[in-house]
Amino acid sequence: MKHDDTTIFSSYERNPSLYDEIFDENGNVQKTYETLFDLYGKHSIEDYVNLNSKAKASFFNQGITFQVYNEKKTQEKIFPFDLFPRIIHPEEWDIIERGAIQRSKALNLFLWDIYHEKKIIRQGIIPMELISSSANYLHQMIDVDPPGGIYNHISGTDIIKHNDGAYYVLEDNIRCPSGVSYVISNRTALKRALFGVFNHYQAYSVTNYAENLLDLLESTKPKGVDIPNCVVITPGMYNSAFFEHSYLAKTMGVELVEGRDLFVEKDFVYMKTIHGPEKVDVIYRRIDDQFLDPLEFRADSTLGVPGLFAAYKKGNVTLANAPGTGVADDKAVYTYMPEIIKYYLDEEPILNNVLTYHCSRPDELNYVLENIDKLVIKPVDEAGGYGISIGNRLTKKEIEVVKIQVKENPRKYVAQPIMSLSVHPTYIEDSESFEQRHVDLRTFTILGKDKEFVLKGGLTRVALQKGNLIVNSSQGGGSKDTWVLKK
Amino acid sequence: MLARVANNLFWMGRYIERTEHIARFMNVNYFSSLDAPHELSHSRQFVLRSMMFMVGEHVNEDSEQLNEQNTLYKIGLDSEFPYSVINSIRNARENANSARDLISTELYESINKFYHFVVNYPVDKFVKNGLYDFTVNVTEMTAILRGKIRGTLLHDSVYAIIMMGINIERATQIIRIINTKYNDALLAQGSYGDKFSNSFEWTTLLKCTESYDMMRRFYKKTPTSISTLEFLILNPNCPRSIMNSLNQVHNHIRVLDPSKAYNKNSTAFLVGKVRAEFQYKYIEEIEEDIQSFIENILNNLTKISQKMEKEFFNY
Amino acid sequence: MNLEYSIVYKAENKYETWVNGAHWQFLIIPEENKTQEFVGVDFTNSLDAPIEYSINGFGFRTIRIHTKEKFKTVAFEASFKLIKREVNPFDFEITANIEEGYEKTKTIDFRVDFEQFLRSTPLTSIPSTSEGLFQFDLKQSIFENLQGLNLWIFEQIHFKVGTTDISTPLIKIITHKEGVCQDFTHLFCALARQNGIPCRYVSGYLHQGNGFFGDSQMHAWAEAYIPMVGWVGFDPTNGILANSNHIKVAHGNDYNDCSPLKGVLHTTGENKTIHSIQVSSQQ
The missing domain is CATH 3.40.50.11290 (Rossmann fold)
Incomplete structure (x- = not known):
């Protein structure tokens, strides 16, 4: 079906260079979304304005808010919630779920190793600097055996869909990943607003997270x-x-x-x-x-x-996650994830890592220096987005400066291709219409001695600013209910 | 239950109850004064001073002329004034926030809606013509909260602590209202030939405590000082009476401390003792020296509250 | 020959305003090791708060005190008894296998094993302007170089109380050439690590019978790891090797891992701490 057949999407502009999750390159609705598209198409845009403000009020009244501090007074805000859900097909979900578990397990074994024998370093698979330059490596944890051998009981994996249609992991969060409560409140809000659509899809429930978490916590008892x-x-x-x-x-x-x-x-x-x-x-x-x-x-x-x-x-007493897990969600460790998975599990990574060039390796350095305009250059030892250069936004002069920096201290830099996040139709309040916005997905994984659980849903975060790739709530991002369909 | 959170629940209960009494007192006094039978009770200054007296600010009648809008704003929506309606509901919600994992979503949502209603109420409207609308909404929302507390929480120690807070605050506020109106009745007597015991203020007092109709049903006569005080202080079946509040506090402390052993240092012992004293009081002896009676009961309520803090909320 | 030491540690804290409750943790108990046999401890405090013994994150024994009382002054007194075995610091072959020693420090296993004591910390970072401040002479053994470093610091830096504190960075020490035992030790650790030798900060007591530098506070010195020998103690404040006058309490990366007294309390206004330490021995 062509999307201009209905009113609600009549002003929807498709940028052909972006990967749209519901429309294919010819503007046809993907099969998974067809029913949803029909159902939403029956509503007028006025219905939407109304539903949207009701959903907002519901979050506000439930007190699902965060505080923003101004000079004068504190304000309460809700995390923006989008009424158009994201659907993940069971076959795709299967990859995500197995991939998230694989990463959690590998990271756990990695943590055990670097707080015990450190074999992976002794065998030269990852460099010593990954721990010796990490401020998050806790020497107090050396030779400590956490109950059940588990460090990262709870992990949040940030995943994107690139324009090749494949999923890539951007980040593993294994300190105190947050957002799971929004998965559940998003579902509640969507059910309140548009309960009819749930009759047409068989989506997994997301309310079983807490019982699985409690089950895990109890299993780690001293x-x-x-x-x-x-x-x-x-x-x-x-x-x-x-x-x-x-x-x-x-x-x-x-x-x-x-x-x-x-x-x-x-x-x-x-x-x-x-x-x-x-x-x-x-x-x-x-x-x-x-x-x-x-x-x-x-x-x-x-x-x-x-x-x-x-x-x-x-x-x-048991602490979950264990102290010292932060060392493994450093950016530098991320770049070695394929090696880490291979080393501990003897498996190939199920989810793609964004390809990383280590400037410390001469042939990779050469590639990086010649292709800076197509790459993101990141210092390995800095967090919070500092020192990152995005190649296609640099002037020729700036590229030369970056080249010199990288050549002077190649160990300090890694480079990655510029990733493009997929887009999803998102209701935009200002224009009272649906527009393409970039989305990612945070999944929540629970790992125990005899337990592996991934919440079937996850938090789809959406960058509400046009063209923005940053989906974090601190940067004004919103979120969507995420349906994982039953087989 | 965590001691700190118990403290939050206790104060949540107290602030919810306080919000209601302040709002209702403003409403009833303001509107019954409009057609009061004699001049002083009818006087706007008299009514505003009475409101200020009730929230603990004694205004000397000669020295200061009160501005109506300023006074209403102060008691209703002034965040700087600790006893204002807006601060009471804000504190109720802050306390509810800290105990959010223990109370029902339904109760929390109602408190939250209530808070947003008050915070977003236009000041301009309130001081000009919104007093009735505002105070009626506030009293109705507190009634909803009471319903949610009773209807959606487990009747366990969480409930008991909230109810202790509500009832201790209720007894405190009723006594403050009695004190204020007793004072008003004293002021209003004499110069207008109105006898103290038959003062118009007794009717206002009963309305301030939502007890007028039932009082009439019980005594079948126009309220006098004796019958009003007897009803509001000693009648165990009047839901707003001091006696009823003490009975409830007694029931709820038994949930927290079911021990039957003799322990003169426990809160339960103190509550039992104060309650027993009241059970065998009669109104004539109270009226003989109402001022020291009021001080005494406020004292006892403070002591119970402090004892609870020491025994249960110490963290 | 064994020495029997008794050590008295006293601390008194005075606060300008009332303090409501506090936690303290003392890292002052002599370590039990092959030269130190711990005999006993007696600890008292003026608040009569209960005393607990525990072990900190790096495995050293701590004394913990928690009070809920309100106070303005508090005094602690600890006395320890221990037996120190006479140590000969030169009890190994100094010049054998010079090259092998350096080779060993370059192996990945060695660098992994001693990662903790090879990394620099904010307190043990040499400013880039002072790079190459002390370079090892690779013809000499590691031990000889460390001894040279020890003497070099002893001669370069003057012992002076009151010009530095526990958070003074090395750049100041290098520029002003004065400081106390913590500063001497931080400099030693920094330079040894820069030359690839694992080195740790040691806090403990110094028996001052022989007129050594130090004051009536806890002393500090360094331990460097020499391949095929083990950890050897250097006291750059006095230009000597650690010996039976040095009673070790704990070690770590720098002072922050070894601070003898940590307090968690909330107070406004000023506060003052007075420490005093007495070490006496009988043979």
Whole structure:
């Protein structure tokens, strides 16, 4: 069906150079989306304006908001939510799911290794600098055996669909990945607004995340504990992810604690309840390593618990994720993921890594120097997007400057092809119409000793600014409900 | 339950209840004064001072002329004034936020909607002609909250703590209202030949506590000082009476502390003791020295609150 | 010959305003190792708060105290008894296999094994303007070079109290050429690591009977790892090798891993800490 047959998409402009997930190059609707397209087409744009504002009010009233601090007052905002869902076909999902599990497992084995024998470095597969130059490598974790051998209990994998139609991983988040609560509230919101469409598709439910998380947390209980007391620790209600922390605690039926609710005595952790101290066995922590324990890490941390790390190291309490996991989500480690997967699992990567050229290797360096305009140049040791040069946005002069920098210190740089994120029809409030916007997908993986679980859904993040590739909520990104279809 | 979160729940209950009493007091006093039978009760300054007295600001009648819009704004929507309606609901919501994992989504959503209603209420409208609309909405929304608390929470210790907060605050606010209206009745007597015991202010007092109709049904007579005070302080079946609040506090503390053992330092012991004292009071002896009675009951309520803090909320 | 030491550690904190509750962690208990036999500890505090013993992230014993009381001053006193075995710092062959030693430090296994003590930290970074400040002479053994470094620092830097603090960066030490034992030790660690030798910061007590430098606070020195020999202690503040006057408490990458007292408390206004340490021995 041609998309200009219906009113709602009549002003939809397709940029042929972008990979559109619902329209093929001829403007025909992909098979998976046909029914949805018909159903949405029956609505007028006025219906949409109305539904959209209702959905927004629903998020607002539920308090699914974050605070924005201005000079004068704090404002509450909702994460923008798009009513047009993203559909993932079961065959594609199968690849994503197996790929996410594969990466989680490989990263876990990698973490075990670099905190124990460090074989992968001794055998020259990855360079020593990956740990020796990492600020996130915790020497306190050397030779510590976390319960069940699990470090990254919870991982968030950021995946994009490139214009070749294949999925690529952009990032593995294994510190405190957030966003899972939005997967669930997005589904709830879409069900409230457009319940009719669910009759035509068999999508997996997303509400089973919390029970799987609790199941995992209980399975990591310290030795000698029969029924473990699990808690979620949050930096507090002013944290932007507080809604998620309280949501997870509520749905798991466990206490949501702050650092000040806990104390350590004789290397055991207790929480202060109305009836006195109660021992805590497993902590799902949503605070970063450096803030966990002011006696061990940052002394100025008011979020943590004095003595917590000693209790952890003694095996009296479990922390999920384990301290020190941050070292494995460094950008430099990412570039070695194919090698890491191969080394520990003896498997080929299921999900593509973005091809990475290491400037430390002479032949790759030559390629990079000759093709800077087609590449993104990244320093390996800097986080937060600093020092990144995007080749096709540089002037000739700037390219020369980058060339000199890379030649001077080739070990410091890697280069990647410029990736193009797929686009998806997204309702834009300002123009009251559907437009193409870039999207990515964050999946949530739970890994236990005898457990592998990927939430069948994930968070589709959408860059609301036209042409913008940055989907992060901190940059004004929104999100979409994501349906994984049953086979 | 975490001690800190219990404290949040307790104060959530208190602030929800406080919001209602302040709003209703503004509403009833303002609107019943409009056609009050004599001049002083009818006087706008008198009514505004009465409102300020109720929220703890004693305005000397000679020294200061109150501006109506400013006064309404201050008690209703002024974020700088700690006792304002807007601050009470804001505090209720802050406390609910911290305990969000323990309360139902339905209750949280209602508190949140309530908060946004108050925060977004146009100041201009409120001080000019929105007083009735605003206060009626506030009192109705608190009624919804009470319904959600009773209807969507487990009746366990979480519920008990919220209800303790609500009832301790209710007793406190009822006493403050009695104090204010007793004071008004004293001021209004004499110069207009109105007898204290038959003052118009008793009717206002009963309306301020939503107890007028039931009081008439019970006594079948025009309210007097004695019958009004007896109804609002001692009648255990009047849902707004001090006695009823104490009975409820007593029931709920038993959920938190079911022990039967003798412990003179426990909150449960103190609650039981205060309640027992009240059970055998009669109104004539209270009226003899109402001021020290009011001080005494406020004192006792503060002590119960402090004891709870020490026993349950210590973190 | 064995020495029996008794060490008294005292600390007193005074705060301008009231403090409501606090946590402290002391890293002051002498380490148990092949030259140190720990006999006993006695710890008291003026608040009578309960005392707990634990182990920190790097495996050293700590003393922890937590109080909920309100206070303005607090005093701690710890006394330790231990037996120190006489050590001969030159108890190995110095010049054998010079080349083999250097070769070994270049192997991947060696660099992986000692990664922690080869990395520089903010406190042990040599500014780029001072690169090549001390270069090893590869004709001499690692040990001889380290000894040379030890003496070089001892001669270059003057011991002076009060001009530096625990967070003074090396650039200042190198420029002003003065500091205390922490600064001497940070410089030693930095230069040894720059020459490829694993080196760790050691905190402990110094028996000052023989007029050594140091003050009435905790002392600091360095331990460098020499292939085929092991960890050897150097005290650049005094230009000597660590010996039986040096009683080790803990080691780490720099001072931050070894700070003897960490406190977690909230107070406004000024506060003052007075430490004193007495080391006495009987043979």
